[in-house]
Amino acid sequence: AWRPDDDDDQRRGSSGPVRVRVPAKVNLHLGVGPLRRDGYHELNTVYHAISIYDELTARRGDTLTLTMEGEGAGELALDDSNLAIRAAHALAGYAGVLPHARLHLRKQIPLAGGLAGGSADAAAALVACDALWGTGLSRDELAGIAADLGSDVPFLIHGGTALGTGRGEAVSPVLARPTSWHWVVAVADGGLSTPAAYRELDRLRAAGTAGTPLGSTDGLLGALRQRDPRVLAGCLGNDLQDAALSMRPALADTLKAGEAAGALAGIVSGSGPTCVFLARDAADAQRIATEVAEAGVCRETRVAHGPVPGARVG
Numbered sequence: 326a327w328r329p330d331d332d333d334d335q336r337r338g339s340s341g342p343v344r345v346r347v348p349a350k351v352n353l354h355l356g357v358g359p360l361r362r363d364g365y366h367e368l369n370t371v372y373h374a375i376s377i378y379d380e381l382t383a384r385r386g387d388t389l390t391l392t393m394e395g396e397g398a399g400e401l402a403l404d405d406s407n408l409a410i411r412a413a414h415a416l417a418g419y420a421g422v423l424p425h426a427r428l429h430l431r432k433q434i435p436l437a438g439g440l441a442g443g444s445a446d447a448a449a450a451l452v453a454c455d456a457l458w459g460t461g462l463s464r465d466e467l468a469g470i471a472a473d474l475g476s477d478v479p480f481l482i483h484g485g486t487a488l489g490t491g492r493g494e495a496v497s498p499v500l501a502r503p504t505s506w507h508w509v510v511a512v513a514d515g516g517l518s519t520p521a522a523y524r525e526l527d528r529l530r531a532a533g534t535a536g537t538p539l540g541s542t543d544g545l546l547g548a549l550r551q552r553d554p555r556v557l558a559g560c561l562g563n564d565l566q567d568a569a570l571s572m573r574p575a576l577a578d579t580l581k582a583g584e585a586a587g588a589l590a591g592i593v594s595g596s597g598p599t600c601v602f603l604a605r606d607a608a609d610a611q612r613i614a615t616e617v618a619e620a621g622v623c624r625e626t627r628v629a630h631g632p633v634p635g636a637r638v639g
């Protein structure tokens with residue numbers, strides 16, 4: 326195996342900083358099936374990458390280090406528990422190189438928000454270190470390493486709109502017309518734990534108080550082939566929403582505020598507590614974002630569009 330600090334190999338990879346931008350995800354459809362023997366639930370989901378980004382810069386270094394600014398700075402551990410560091414180690418192990426890099430994260434994706442920010446950072450670190458070290462893995466090889474890091478990580482390598490099966494790690498692109506959808510993202514104060522949301526759903530189901538499971542993604546996939554956001558609005562759904570509402574009842578007020586502001590639909594994103602609203606167009610999204618922010622039912626609102634590409638250099 327070549328080493329990034331061998332003179333000969335300085336030409337491989339990048340000597341300058343590599344900057345990677347990676348989006349947040351929302352689940353347009355999150356169907357949660359039965360609990361598997363490995364502790365994961367069987368999922369049937371449609372992922373959608375939206376224009377809220379984390380940015381990871383990788384520079385050459387003598388060890389592996391991580392610094393950060395933005396969302397969650399000062400709260401998030403920067404040690405081996407951080408998904409960006411775990412991703413760099415996993416890639417180095419796979420490619421047989423030394424895991425030496427100085428990583429810096431500019432985070433805009435809220436922590437534990439149901440937008441897969443940690444998974445996004447893992448995807449960004451894989452793509453950035455692959456370019457820095459010149460390991461030149463294919464997207465499919467990177468997606469293979471990604472799957473071991475977390476169920477959402479392969480999707481954040483690919484981006485766009487994609488079907489996720491298994492525990493979410495098996496991703497295939499969704500063929501859709503080249504349409505942009507416009508979203509309002511209501512960021513909550515504080516996060517929700519994803520494992521806790523799944524446990525709460527199991528509890529609600531055992532008690533018979535969970536909603537009817539969503540089932541097939543066919544309706545949503547059909548809606549994505551049309552350009553009409555009103556059709557898409559009728560097909561959004563999230564089996565984890567009841568669990569998120571049960572753990573954080575105030576989210577019902579956030580969803581109501583979006584509805585009152587004229588959003589076509591509103592759902593909890595993933596395990597929450599972030600809520601996303603579908604708007605008619607960019608101007609409508611801006612207006613809804615202002616109105617929901619003024620209602621005082623969340624920390625802040627942001628507008629976003631999707632689909633956007635996954636983790637990319639540049």
Ligand code: ATP
Nearest residue numbers: 407408436437438439440441442443444446519595
């Ligand atoms: P998902 O939608 O995939 O369930 P989430 O958006 O709810 O994820 P994340 O922000 O991805 O939540 O992170 C969940 C937890 O992962 C955090 O609370 C933190 O303990 C851990 N974590 C590790 N590395 C990171 C990272 N780089 N960014 C954010 N969280 C990280």
